[in-house]
Amino acid sequence: MSCFRKAVAFGVTGIMAVSAGAAPQKHAMVVSIHHDASDAGLEILKQGGNAVDAAVAVGFALSVVLPQAGNLGGGGFMLIRDHNGEAHFLDFREKAPAGATPNMYLDQAGNIIPGLSTRGYLAIGVPGSVAGFAYAQKHYGKLTLAQDMAPAIKLAKMGYTLSEEEARALHSTNLTKFPESHRIFQRDGDYYKTGDTFVQPELAKTLQRLAANPQEFYTGPMAKQLADTVHTHGGLLTEADLAAYTVADRKPLVGHYSTGGQKYDVVTSPPPSSGGIVLLEVLNMLSGYDLPKLGGDRSEAQMHIITEAFRRAYMDRGDYLGDPDYTVLPLAQMGNERYASAWRKTIDPVKPTPSAELRRPAGFMPPPPAVTPVKESTQTTHFSVVDSDGNAVSTTYTLNGLFGCGATAEGLGFLLNNEMDDFSSKPGSPNMFGLIQGPANAIAPGHRPLSSMTPTIVTAASKHGKPGELRLVLGSPGGSTIITTVINDLLSILVNGLSVQAAADAPRFHHQYLPDVLDVEKAFPVPVVEELRAAGYKVSRANEADEKNPGVWGDSELIEVNPKTGALEGGHDNRRKFGKVASY
Structure with missing residues (x-):
């Protein structure tokens, strides 16, 4: 779509890195939230697998070592870009079962029944992860599925050592409510402790069956x-x-x-991800500003302009986006540079526009659905891979809520999703995470729910038909904050000059139109927060009153290719203590 290929002009400023990342590498790199999963991917790369093989290995390994988000019972997206510039977006998002109905989570008065779409078996959508990874390996991998799955099978069979954070996560009451989950993940109340080895024999057998025949997940005895x-x-x-x-x-x-005389291509996620088009719409709106001249990274003046772009793009997200297989989506209009320019004219240079007063520029978009706009899960995980040939994979997948719906498939050892909550249970009302949902995302049999997952790959701009060199592989979990986290990271690196590690660790900010609140992480510099409040923003510091809560969101697992040396530089998000940059 040519309307997306618009130049976004930025300036450049140098910002000191706040922490050191992994040593630069020339060959290959895997970055994920879990050290065992990163090692699984690296093992496959060293065996001769490509980036897709490594991504499949990481995905299955995370289904063992990250049960709160890694999964066989969920779904997600995989963005592949090979060294020849060919790109594919694999959508293995969950689907609504054939028996699903638009009002299945409403009472007789038409009100949402609390918990029905988030907890238990009625919340489950048709899982896609197994099909997605098997498809990726078959069409774009070099090894066999059995080879790619071998590390995950070993981790399930032999076990892995739990850190304090991982052991604590398994105390979740979401698991306690379901006997099979309580037995496997909580030893029937004899809770796992730091340093314990977590062995999952049922899951190991399931993985062995899938390595032999992944279709068994969808037809046959399994x-x-x-x-x-x-x-x-x-x-x-x-x-x-x-x-x-x-x-x-x-x-x-x-x-x-x-930016700074350098042109880039941004390869990103199409619907049912809302992330890619919102990312491009935000960048188009920001094209009229020289952000570094306003101030440094996370300065009040720069954040004001970026936040106002967030506000406007999220308004469009809520009104118009849904499953592209069943809904005509105005992507061309949302990505139109003239539309972005019209939006930009509505941004006051110093004061926020209250969301209640925001009016969409006329003449560009179709009439929005006649609903009052009204969150999405943070329990997702992202990982990035680059191999020695320059092939890149950016993958984000999810169970939706913490440990999904809480229920484990009996005898199979894996948790099931609560992805049905990502539909609009009642258009105009918030889901479990506060995002605005319109009728384009209503529940219907076979439909895929809208998602914020935004796996993205940035390259130097192509020239004379030749693909540009790889520059960034990025993405994050975080529900409705995923898109803004990806934009935070992209701008910090390419516009404000942060190292990839500094960008991963930098405090985050987010605005999603409604509720009309600028969210910042607890560690955000207080003077900047006070400046934003003085400018007129209602600012919420995450979990400010809870001394034990770090007040963070997201998990940036990033890879940057140094444009001068060609070396791979990884950024693992230090908000999570058990992740790793694995490379050679």
């Missing part, structure tokens, strides 16, 4: 076992739903912008 479990407990998932599941190999969105 599919029947899974569907019977869900049906017994009142859920909608059936064998027919599983058999009908397909992976969508979509064309990524591509944006083009420049």
